[in-house]
Amino acid sequence: MKFRAPIAWSQLSHGRIKLLLAIAGVLFADVLMWMQLGFLDAMFESATFVPQRVSADLVMIHPQSQALFRMTQFSQRALHRVPAHPQVESIQAGYVGICDWRNPWTQRDRQIFVYGFEPFRVPMDVPGLAEGWGQLRNPDVCLFDKKSRIEFGDVPKALAEGREVQAELNRRKMHVVGLVEIGASFAVDGNLMTTDTNFLRTFPERKSGWIDFGLIRLKPGADIVKVQKELQATVGKEVSLLTRQEFVDFEKAYWQKNAPIGFIFTMGTAIGFLVGFVVVYQILHTDVANHLPQYATLKAIGFTDGFLWRIVLQESFILAILGYLPSVLFAFGMYKVAADATHLPLKLTAFRAVLILLMTVTMCFFSGSVAVRKLRSADPADVF
Amino acid sequence: MSTEAIAETFDKETTTQPVIAASGLCFSYGTGELTKQILFDVDLNIMPGEIVLLTGHSGSGKTTLLTLIGGLRTLKQGRLEVLGRRLDGADKDALVQVRRQIGFIFQAHNLLDFLTARANVELVFRMHPEVRRAEVQRRAAEMLTAVGLGQRLDYYPSSMSGGQMQRVAIARALVAEPKLILADEPTAALDSKSGRDVVNILQRLAREHHIPILMVTHDDRVLDIADRIVHMEDGRIVS
Numbered sequence: 001m002k003f004r005a006p007i008a009w010s011q012l013s014h015g016r017i018k019l020l021l022a023i024a025g026v027l028f029a030d031v032l033m034w035m036q037l038g039f040l041d042a043m044f045e046s047a048t049f050v051p052q053r054v055s056a057d058l059v060m061i062h063p064q065s066q067a068l069f070r071m072t073q074f075s076q077r078a079l080h081r082v083p084a085h086p087q088v089e090s091i092q093a094g095y096v097g098i099c100d101w102r103n104p105w106t107q108r109d110r111q112i113f114v115y116g117f118e119p120f121r122v123p124m125d126v127p128g129l130a131e132g133w134g135q136l137r138n139p140d141v142c143l144f145d146k147k148s149r150i151e152f153g154d155v156p157k158a159l160a161e162g163r164e165v166q167a168e169l170n171r172r173k174m175h176v177v178g179l180v181e182i183g184a185s186f187a188v189d190g191n192l193m194t195t196d197t198n199f200l201r202t203f204p205e206r207k208s209g210w211i212d213f214g215l216i217r218l219k220p221g222a223d224i225v226k227v228q229k230e231l232q233a234t235v236g237k238e239v240s241l242l243t244r245q246e247f248v249d250f251e252k253a254y255w256q257k258n259a260p261i262g263f264i265f266t267m268g269t270a271i272g273f274l275v276g277f278v279v280v281y282q283i284l285h286t287d288v289a290n291h292l293p294q295y296a297t298l299k300a301i302g303f304t305d306g307f308l309w310r311i312v313l314q315e316s317f318i319l320a321i322l323g324y325l326p327s328v329l330f331a332f333g334m335y336k337v338a339a340d341a342t343h344l345p346l347k348l349t350a351f352r353a354v355l356i357l358l359m360t361v362t363m364c365f366f367s368g369s370v371a372v373r374k375l376r377s378a379d380p381a382d383v384f
Numbered sequence: 385m386s387t388e389a390i391a392e393t394f395d396k397e398t399t400t401q402p403v404i405a406a407s408g409l410c411f412s413y414g415t416g417e418l419t420k421q422i423l424f425d426v427d428l429n430i431m432p433g434e435i436v437l438l439t440g441h442s443g444s445g446k447t448t449l450l451t452l453i454g455g456l457r458t459l460k461q462g463r464l465e466v467l468g469r470r471l472d473g474a475d476k477d478a479l480v481q482v483r484r485q486i487g488f489i490f491q492a493h494n495l496l497d498f499l500t501a502r503a504n505v506e507l508v509f510r511m512h513p514e515v516r517r518a519e520v521q522r523r524a525a526e527m528l529t530a531v532g533l534g535q536r537l538d539y540y541p542s543s544m545s546g547g548q549m550q551r552v553a554i555a556r557a558l559v560a561e562p563k564l565i566l567a568d569e570p571t572a573a574l575d576s577k578s579g580r581d582v583v584n585i586l587q588r589l590a591r592e593h594h595i596p597i598l599m600v601t602h603d604d605r606v607l608d609i610a611d612r613i614v615h616m617e618d619g620r621i622v623s
Contacts, residue, residue, distance in 0.1 A: 007499070007507070014498030297494035300456055301557075302484035302511050380483075381456040383490050 008314035011287065022283040026323020026360060027330070029276025033356050034331035035338070036268035041352065042344040043262065046185035047255050049345075050115075051248045053125045056092075056215035057224050058231070059247045063240045067254035069113065069187045071096060071212040078239045079214035085231055087222040092118050092215040095199045097206065101190070102168035103153040110151050112169070113188035114142075116199020123215060129193060132178030136195045142169070144176045147183040147343050148190025155179070170202050184343040186261060216241075276363045280319055284312060284371035292378045300380035309372045316368030320361045327360075328353065401468070403564055403596045404430040404453055409462035411448055422448045424619045426462070435590060435597045435609060440616035446600045447568060449616070453598065454486055454566045455479035467563050484511055487557030487595070489567040489586070493549040495541040501528060501552045502537040508560050527555040531585050547578025551585060558589055565590060567599040571606060583609055 012019050050068065051059075060079055062072040076093050083091055094117045101112040117123040122133045132143045144165070146156040155176055158165050165176040169192070182191045200208055218227055224243055232241050242250060256262050288295070295308055328348075335346040406428045412421040422445045430436050438446045451457045453466055458479070464471040469482050495504045505524040509515050515523075528537055531551040541549050550570060557565060567586070571579030587609040590597050599610075607613060615623045 010503070011496075011498045291496070293492065294494050294496050297488075297490065298496075298507075300454070300483065300490075301486075301488050301508070302480055304480060307510065381451050383456075383488075383492075383494065 008311050008318060011291075011311065012315050012318055018283060018287070022280060022319050023322045023326075025279025025283070026276050026319055026364065027327050029272045029279070029363065030324055030327030030356060030360055031330050031334065032272030032275065033269050033359060034327060034352075035334060036265045036272060037352055037356065038331070038335055038338070038346045038348075039344070040262065040265035040269075041349070042346050043186050043255055043265070044252055045345045045347075046183055047187065048248045048251050049183060049185070050124060050126070051244070051251045054215055054244065054247070055122065055124055055217065056244060057218040057222070058216040058228055059242045059244065060214035060216060060235075060239050061212075061242065061247075061250075063237070065212075065250075066258065067187070067251055068096065069098065070254075073206075073210040073212055074239055076209050076211045076214065078235050079211065079216075081235055082214075082216055082231055085227065085234070087218050087227045088231075089217045089219045090121065091217075092121055092123055093196060093211040094118075094123060094213045094215060095196055095203075095206065096212045097199065097203050098188070099170040099202065100168075101152055101192075103151065104165065104167045105153050108151070110149075110189060112148070112152065112190045112192055114169070114192045114194065114199060114202065116194050116196045116202075117215075119195040119197070126180055126182055128178065128180040132180065132193075135177045136193070136198065138175075138177075140173055140198060140201065141175045141177045142192045142194040142198065143178045143180045145182040145191035145193075146179040147181055149184050149343055152190045172202055174202070183345060186255070186259075186344075273359060273363050276323075276360070277367050280316060280364050280367035281370055283319075284315060284368055285374055287315070288312060288371055288374045292374075293383065295375060296378040296380050296383045299378060300383045305375065308375050308378075312372045312375070313365065313368045316364040316371075317361065320364035323364075324357055324360045327356070402429040402431055402465075403434075403467060404428060404598065405463075405465040406449075406453070407463050409449070409452065409459065409464060411445075411452060411457075411460065411462075422619050423452075426619070426621055428614065428621065430596055430598055432596055433591075433594045435587065435611045436599070437607060437610040437613045438598060438600045438616065439602070439607075439613060444616040445619040446616045450566055450568055450598065450600050454488060455482040484560075485563045487560075487562035487565040489550075489553055489557045489565065489570045491569045491572050493541070493546075493553040495549055495552055495556075497541050500538045500540055501533060501544070501555075504541070504552055505555045505559050508556055512560060523559055524555070527559040528552070530589060531555045532581075545578070547574050547581060550574060550578070550582050554582065554586055554589075558593075558595075561593065562595060565595055565597040565599075567597060567601075569601055569603070570599070571601065571603045576605060579603060580605065 062074040064072040079091050079093060082088050094115065097114050098111050099114060100109040102109050119137060122130050129143065135141060144155045155165050156179055159176065159179065167174055180193055184190060200206060218224060228241050228243060298308065332348055335348055339346040406426060409423050409426040410421065411423040412419050414420055426449060440446045452459055452464060455466065455471055459472045462472060466482055467485050469478065471482065499507065502524055505528060506520050509520040525537060528534060531554050533548060533551055536544065536548065571582055574582060583606040586597065614621055
């Protein structure tokens, strides 16, 4: 074909209201998909924020641990057997726990997540931790996650104004001496970082030496997988040794399989897809039905079915693009609002933009393919 | 050679080969006990350049005959040749190929309401991609001017009268230089003046381009354009 008069566009744009409705339908479906997929990713992103950033080549956990906030303790004797391996550079024991934090301004309790590590080394690569780590050697001090939910009190503002922040943590006084950046997740609303000593003072019921995980760093150039196998053979089956990626996957798997939330967001995305499909199908079907005599005429004068199908499919493609483009702007705004409200890491990624574009095109293509079936009832012999 | 001699040779050549040659056409709708036979042993020949009107009461089978000739229905019994192609036993693609050489004019104009008069006419060339865009535009405009709509090229069907829309439909039927025109009561929905205009335009263009016309009509007011009138009754040609 040497030229291409935009028949599909002429047909779509002839009825302004019809066109706007169809675009609104696609837009709605897309915004739903953006939000659901956004939250789904934010769920994984927030849950794996710490596992991704621990300064360790191997992580030791108890095999019955389910997730970072559902760890089973084990004796650190297992961890202390590790340095005998020539490739191991250092080990570091870590504790985690959940306890009440009393907001110093409102006196209201809220559960906060506390990390306690042996102090000789910065245990993870999160913003602010390296700077503040040295101050944790004093008793009853901690670093506060400035991306914790606001219900814990506006600690960052108080610190910025030079005020001393002291809160009750598990009914003990605790001084905040600095800030780190971790962020809330679906499991925890806020985080504190401190040393093992301070941790054990805060959680008197926890026994010293029964740790939640151990960080193992290897010498430069060590073959991580090989060392992992050798160490696993040394320590036996009472503990598991994970590479950092396996540690991330371990956390992810919990949210994927054991928590219903992942399913809910996937479902929400599917519903968005379905809503868009139905709306676009309705619009295209009505459009075809209203033009049946004309389509039959075109068939009568020699146009093929394929020609007419292409018009309808082109219409569905145009709708997909016209609905998708504004949805990106919507998503941008709504991610900002939702991220401010939930402190979850909602980010508009290129990957998701492409994914949703493909889903939109597929959705509209399905609608178009079902709507063109109506074209079969355009019988050219009925025109006379 | 004299003009007369040329005309004679021309006549000889063309009269030897009918545009439509039908013999023994039978057609029925439905199956089994519900079968209703519509056409009985119909013979019909139409020569190049001929304008033939097909008259008869409703139900006499004239529209069915037209749809068979136009390749819009498959023939089950009888022999039918249109524009040199056998239609009895022809497959779907062959029927489409024949239809592309025919200019159809329907009782309802069935223009696409979302395209302008010009775009409706230009649309036909989507079946002839070898024609360049500039020529498509020129020929569509010329044809619309020939049917008296040169001032209304960019009007949408909704802002035209019935007669004007039917004239657009004529332009659409003629623009790709068909070798045969099939028309089904093109004046039925029009008042007498517009109806007359439409038929006059059709006759003039057919004569100019030497295109044969087979037209089904009820309309006594337009019988004078015909070279020949074929009358049908109860599925048979009676005169």
